[in-house]
Amino acid sequence: MIEEQIQSLTKVQIVSLTIEQVSHLTNQQIPLFTTEQIQALTPIQIRSFNVTQIPYFTSIQIASFLPSRVSKFIEIQIVSFTKEQISLFLPSQITAFTPSQIQSFLATQIASFLPLQVVDFTKQQVPLFTIQQIQSFLAIQIAAFTPIQIDSFWLWQIKSFLPLQVAAFTREQIASFLPLQIQSFWLWQIQSLTEDQIPAFTKIQILHLTEDQIQSFLPIQIAAFTPIQIESFWLWQIPLFTKEQIPNFTKEQIASFTLEQIRWFTLLQIPFFTPEQVSFFTKEQISWFTEKQISSFTEQQIPYFTKEQIQELTMEQIQSLIGQQIQSFTKEQIPFFTDMQIQWFRADQRKFFKG
Structure with a gap:
């Protein structure tokens, strides 16, 4: 089919395309589908696109997929999206990703989400990230997580953050960590905190610091605690x-x-x-x-x-x-x-x- 023929297809005709027909669309034909045609695709048709076709969806087409259709892509298709395509997903599409889709994203794809997209992951999706995915987030992405998202991380996910990622947390994010999350920080993660982050610790968080964590603070970090924070230490923490x-x-x-x-x-x-x-x-x-x-x-x-x-x-x-x-x-x-x-x-x- 030529361009005029493809773009003249009605919604009814689009829906009637067979699995074989969809999977045999060429790389030249795929970009020709209009927004209305993309939105007319059925779940079965969505799953019929092969991995070589996925990269040829245009930016307009990516934005055209209905959330209910985005959730129909299978894992092998998800990993076929290019970095450029990943950066085009809309908030409603991101929140539609299923658990299996979330966990199928490659490290390079995770790093391709824009900071303004990172905030769109729901508190149900955040706990699904694997260790490899967690460690793939760039510093600028880390700083974009909301307090609600921060609270959603499992303890094992907290432990997987790398030094540069830990140093990228904002003060608001630091203050949003739950006490048990704070206690889960490895000692090298504690030492990765910057002197600008230390003042963000809340009284409750300070009270939950473990013995080893207190003794792991570096000299420059010690000097960064505010007077109010100093007053917050338990009596038993002072001898540490x-x-x-x-x-x-x-x-x-x-x-x-x-x-x-x-x-x-x-x-x-x-x-x-x-x-x-x-x-x-x-x-x-x-x-x-x-x-x-x-x-x-x-x-x-x-x-x-x-x-x-x-x-x-x-x-x-x-x-x-x-x-x-x-x-x-x-x-x-x-x-x-x-x-x-x-x-x-x-x-x-x-x-x-x-x-």
């Missing part, structure tokens, strides 16, 4: 911070630790605060350190206690100071002690004062 992480707390972060959290720092953690960080503790925080915690401050840290901090030391804290700590107070710090505090020093402690 490592000696590599502690020196990276900022002035604002240190000041945001609650009084209850302060008491959960271990004697092994305290020496790893830098001298400058020590000066960032508020006077209220200082007063909440236990005697054992006070006695764990090092000779390098003691000289950085401020006047306000020193004058907040209680009798129990002062009497917990050991000789080396007392000797570490500078001549500029000694006058900061109040008369009452001086009286609290035991006789065996006073001998360590310089001069």
Whole structure:
């Protein structure tokens, strides 16, 4: 049939085409079908197109397929769509894809969906993506997933995201992960998060971080937590911070630790605060350190206690100071002690004062 003959076919004539006739349409004839003719094709006829014919559907024809017909393509046909054709599917067509169709898309096809198409996958379709498909999404596509779609990922799908994909999540997406999804992150995925993403963690998400996850945060990530997030950590999570992480707390972060959290720092953690960080503790925080915690401050840290901090030391804290700590107070710090505090020093402690 020539162009005029094909385009003159009525809907009734189109419907009457046999499976053999459809499968024998040439690559030159397929692009000639009009929108109305494409929409007249029956499910059986749709399935009759062979893999060599599929790539010859034009952009107008691709957009013409009714959703009810799109769902009739079989798997071998789905994998025959070109990258250009994939990028032409409309929202109503995408939502019509069946489970078997979704899982038949090749990695190259998955990467061909436009970001504005990615948002069209339903929460029923998202859980159908295979590991290979998940890992085929480009960063720009990853950033397009909606919070509803994010919630729809299975835990095993979450675990399959690659480092560059993890780093592509937006703040809104990060905040939309369910607690169990957050807990499913591999440690290398946690470390793939950028410093711009860290502030997006919600209080609930922080509370669900595992011990290993907390200890996997890199120094630059630790410094990215907001004061509000710092306050959100469970008391039992405080002792988990490592000696590599502690020196990276900022002035604002240190000041945001609650009084209850302060008491959960271990004697092994305290020496790893830098001298400058020590000066960032508020006077209220200082007063909440236990005697054992006070006695764990090092000779390098003691000289950085401020006047306000020193004058907040209680009798129990002062009497917990050991000789080396007392000797570490500078001549500029000694006058900061109040008369009452001086009286609290035991006789065996006073001998360590310089001069």
